[in-house]
Structure formats: C-alpha cells, structure tokens
Amino acid sequence: MGRRTVHQPVQRGRPARQRIRAGGEMKSWCFVMLLCAAAANAAADCAPDALGTSRVLTLKREYAAYGTVQHGPLPLEKGEVVLTFDDGPNPETIGGVLRTLASQCVKATFFMTGANLARHPELGRLVVQAGHTPALHSFAHPPLKSMAASEQLADLAHGMQSFTDVFGYAPAAYRFPFLEETPAILAQLKEHKVTVASIDVGIEDYSPNDMRSAALVGRLVDRLRQTGGGIVLMHDANGPTAEALPALLKAIHDNGYKVVHLRWE
C-alpha cells in the first residue's frame, strides 16, 4: 500500500513514572523530575474521567487518500475515531474549542483555510501549541468544480503559501472544500506529496440543518454506530458546533469510542 504507520501509546501520569522506575538507569534526577513535572501538569489539565487520547497514529508524508466517503479507510481499529475540525481558525470559537479539547485531553486535526490563517496567524499557532495537528483546507474555500483549473491551482498555491508562512513548513494533508475533488488539484497534491483527507463520518453541522446540540449529538452517535468509528468531520468555526463540543465528546466517551491523534512525519 506504500504507507507506513507508527503506533505510539500516549504517555500520561502514573504510567510514565512507572516506566522510569522500571528502567532503573536514569542518569539524571533532573531529567526524572522534569518528566514527572510534565506528567503532573498534563494530569492536572484533565478531568479525572477525561475522554483522553488513546494513541497517536503517525503517517508518512506522501500522497495518499483516506476516508471512506471517497477513499479507503485509515488503519484504525474498530471503535477508534479521529476528530477533525474544518474552516477555522475563527476568533469567536477557537478559544472555547481548544479549552474543551484540553479539558478532555483530546488531540485533533484542524483543517484551516489559508485565508483565515493569513488573517489570524496567532490563532493557527495557538492550535499547534496546544498539541493539535494543522492541515490545509484550501485558501478561500471556493467551489473548485465550477472554476478553471488555473484558478483552482492558484487557490491551492495561495493556501500552501499561507500555511507555510504561519507554521514554517508545508502542509502534509489537504481536505477539499465541500469534499469536491478535482483532477487538477489531485495531481498537484500528488506532486507535492500531500495526503488527501476525506471523512468517514459527518454530522451535518452547517445550515440549514438542525444545529441544536442534541441534534448534532444524535447524528454523531447514529453515524458512528453505522461505521464503527473513523474520521469525524466537525466545523470548529461554527458557533453551534463549538457550543455542542462538550456534549459531542461526552457522547464519544459514553459510547466507548477511543480517540486517535493523527500526526505526520
């Protein structure tokens, strides 16, 4: 399949200390104390019954395509979900979204638009400082299929540049606006070794759908029951989604799903 995955367990609290004791060969107490302090801080940020991030899935920087709405699945176990957020960063919602994720010790992937990154570079960096994975969602979120190939490629180039200006490296993953894939952009992504990120589960968290929290949670639970897990698409830039996020995470927790954090090498 040409793709390589690395599964890393997430180290948290007590297990980290146990690993250090078991090793018995630590050369520096300073190092031990730093690790303990980091673990204590991480634990302090989480509620005792937090959802948590069960593991990290690190993907190679390459052209690949995931998400069963359009492509094959990510290498996930049944019951594992990957949380993805589109269309930000939005100054009105990002603070609350990051706080909610932090309170549950959950890491996600944010597909941000180049236009929003150019307007709010500090918010893009805040997402990364919080430990989440940044990815690209076009520059201006245009309807690509109605545009000439040259215009499509200009939007992609603009988006890649905005992303690189903010983070200092090129995006490893791209999600098409409206999931509308086009041959011109696919060819470009292939050339630049950028992974296409489609989805497995959508909760239709945009108008004119019912955006009340209970409706969003209901759709999430229904779809997850159908797929058994996978890549979940939410829109952090939408107020109702940001407001419903505690309830959405609670539903994931209560139904026994485990959160996997996607990263790229």
Ligand SMILES: [Zn+2]
């Ligand atoms: Zn979008």
